[in-house]
Amino acid sequence: MSGLGRELWFLWRDRAAKVWLLIGCAAAGLAVVFGLTEIAAQRDMIERLKAADEIERAVTTEGHREDWGSAAYYTFHLTYDPPEEFAFAALGLRDASPWKHRVRMLALEGQIHESDAANPDFALTGRFDFAFVAAMIAPLILIMLLHDLRSRERASGRYNLLSATSADVRMLWFSRAAWRVGALTFVLLVPLWIAGFMSGAGASKLFAASLALLAHLLFWWTVIAFVNSRTWTSTVNLTALIGLWLAFAVVAPAAIKASVDAAIGVPEGGDIMLTQREAVNDAWDLPQEATMTPFVERHPDLEPYAEVEGTFEWKWYYAFQQVGDQVAEPLSVAYREGRARRDALAGRLAWLSPPAKLERALQRMAGTDALAALQYEDEVRAFHADLRAFYYPPMFKGEAVTDAALAERPNFEIPAKGR
Amino acid sequence: MTAALEAVNLTVERSKQTVLLDVSFGVAPGEVYALLGGNGAGKSTALLSFLGLLTPKSGSARVQGRSVTDDLTAARRVTAYLPEAATLYEHLSAHENLAYFLSLAKAAADRAAVDRALDRVGLQPEARDKRLGSYSKGMRQKVAIALALLRDTPILLLDEPTSGLDPVAIDEFNTLVRSLADDDRAILMVTHDVYGACQVADRIGLLRKGELVGGFERPAEGRIDTEAVHAAFAGRTVA
Incomplete structure (x- = not known):
């Protein structure tokens, strides 16, 4: 029996180790099943919403074609951020940040920040996804597999016999630990790869995720090896390692979040929505020039058509909707930049917490992180800008609504993510 | 004759306490040397020094010169160690334990050789594929001795080998140790069993508080005088 084969056989005969590996496999399996189910539900909802959106838009378009203002007012447009193939592994911010909006030609910022997070309760605790298993549960299982590797032998009086008998005692402890690390990595990755192939995630992404997991487990192996190098009892080893797990996996991420939030102030989404809505509501009582002047600064091509003659005209109405967005724009920009800066700082500080770093890495690969949420918001803004560019000219020029013109109306399309 | 094992002015500290002080002795091939002493006398410390599990503060522990x-590697290659209350793996059978530990030592032994060793130590064939968890202490000790036999090393280090064994098992063990010495092996045995030491040893060294305070040698005929050793052990006479 070779050294490596011997220790693999020894691992196979270790009932407690097999139980922990089974728990790891079950946790990873459950996590990917939950992830696949959630992603399938999100895709299904998007498909149903797309179908309903088409029907509703056809009906409202048919019923409100008297002018462009009515057509724009009554017509909603579905926007959505479909989950990527790898999103099953790390659901990330898709619980807390919206991945679907119905927008229309009114002021946009309020529509964006009316959060539609599916279940706020989950946003508090996080989903039981593969990223959670890999970042939080896998280190605990590894601790259970390795914490008493030597101390158990000392306590039973075998340590000296093993040391005196082994031709290469370092290789003995290395191979004994390495098989456990390898076996845990294997039982965690098998469900991931199966789910990855089922969902169509690319092999390169699965490979990258596997490497990230392996690096994470190697970090914990190093920590455990350091603790095991002391001649403490199994109980003391376990206590020390659970303490380190709490520090790295719970306390450090919480401290990082608190520090980042304190260091970089970000306006609340609610403030942006309130600012925009107050601006819109105030506009009803202001002279029309107060709206049209800042509006035409953004649309000089429409200046010849910007004069408002009656007490109400759609072009004035939509102009003050846009000006509402313009008033909220500094807050909105600060919000986006702040979140991006927070994300960048949190990413750097996450080196202090390998579990947090792993979760972030998996969420980035899955397109479910803060940057992906911001990217989707920007995609909604770009689409809304396209809608304005479509509606404004005929509306301001007083042109008739025609089928030919409506056929040119923008539809939301998913841009290439490039993640 | 060159000593297979030799302690040369060996001084060892553990937890900043001197537990072995300037101890010197040698064990020749074919000889059983018993280090006798009470609890904390430094017997096991001396033995662990030969295994490289403790580093001397001064002096040296020498194996084959x-x-x-x-x-260390060369020393361990020629040395088999039998720990006190040998606790092999309880979830493995005798055959599995031996296969595992022999593989650790990179020693080859086929099933027939293993069974011959187990025959020699007197472990019943029907017990050999049962888990050690179901064994008595004596049976476990026999498996550990079989391991030492199978390694076929010229040096044996035995730490309280008869501790906890019944009198019949002790007699069987002592007979086995003598036969191993007769095969030209050097055997260092540390024990506090005066009777067992006198029965099996060619020479006895008496350790007290880390110092070698006396010695006895087997006469040309018969055994070392148990009464004399016991008196010295109890501090009533100087050996």
Whole structure:
């Protein structure tokens, strides 16, 4: 029996180790099943919403074609951020940040920040996804597999016999630990790869995720090896390692979040929505020039058509909707930049917490992180800008609504993510 | 004759306490040397020094003329160790334990050789594929002895080998140790069993508080005088 084969056989005969590996496999399996189910539900909802959106838009378009203002007012447009193939592994911010909006030609910022997070309760605790298993549960299982590797032998009086008998005692402890690390990595990755192939995630992404997991487990192996190098009892080893797990996996991420939030102030989404809505509501009582002047600064091509003659005209109405967005724009920009800066700082500080770093890495690969949420918001803004560019000219020029013109109306399309 | 094992002015500290002080003795091939002493006398410390599990503060532990500290691998290759209350793996059978530990030592032994060793130590064939968890202490000790036999090393280090064994098992063990010595093996045995030491040893060294305070040698005929050793052990006479 070779050294490596011997220790693999020894691992196979270790009932407690097999139980922990089974728990790891079950946790990873459950996590990917939950992830696949959630992603399938999100895709299904998007498909149903797309179908309903088409029907509703056809009906409202048919019923409100008297002018462009009515057509724009009554017509909603579905926007959505479909989950990527790898999103099953790390659901990330898709619980807390919206991945679907119905927008229309009114002021946009309020529509964006009316959060539609599916279940706020989950946003508090996080989903039981593969990223959670890999970042939080896998280190605990590894601790259970390795914490008493030597101390158990000392306590039973075998340590000296093993040391005196082994031709290469370092290789003995290395191979004994390495098989456990390898076996845990294997039982965690098998469900991931199966789910990855089922969902169509690319092999390169699965490979990258596997490497990230392996690096994470190697970090914990190093920590455990350091603790095991002391001649403490199994109980003391376990206590020390659970303490380190709490520090790295719970306390450090919480401290990082608190520090980042304190260091970089970000306006609340609610403030942006309130600012925009107050601006819109105030506009009803202001002279029309107060709206049209800042509006035409953004649309000089429409200046010849910007004069408002009656007490109400759609072009004035939509102009003050846009000006509402313009008033909220500094807050909105600060919000986006702040979140991006927070994300960048949190990413750097996450080196202090390998579990947090792993979760972030998996969420980035899955397109479910803060940057992906911001990217989707920007995609909604770009689409809304396209809608304005479509509606404004005929509306301001007083042109008739025609089928030919409506056929040119923008539809939301998913841009290439490039993640 | 060159000593297979030799302690040369060996001084060892554990937890900043001197537990072995300037101890010197040698064990020749074919000889059983018993280090006798009470609890904390330093017996096991001396033995662990030959295994390289403790580093001397001064002096040296030598195996086949070479300092253990200088060439640990070579020392362990020629040394088999039988720990006190040998706890092999309880979830493995005798055959599995032996296969595992022999593989650790990179020693080859086929099933027939293993069974011959187990025959020699007197472990019943029907017990050999049962888990050690179901064994008595004596049976476990026999498996550990079989391991030492199978390694077929010229040096045996035995730490309280008869501790906890019944009198019949002790007699069987002592007979086995003598036969191993007769095969030209050097055997260092540390024990506090005066009777067992006198029965099996060619020479006895008496350790007290880390110092070698006396010695006895087997006469040309018969055994070392148990009464004399016991008196010295109890501090009533000087050996």
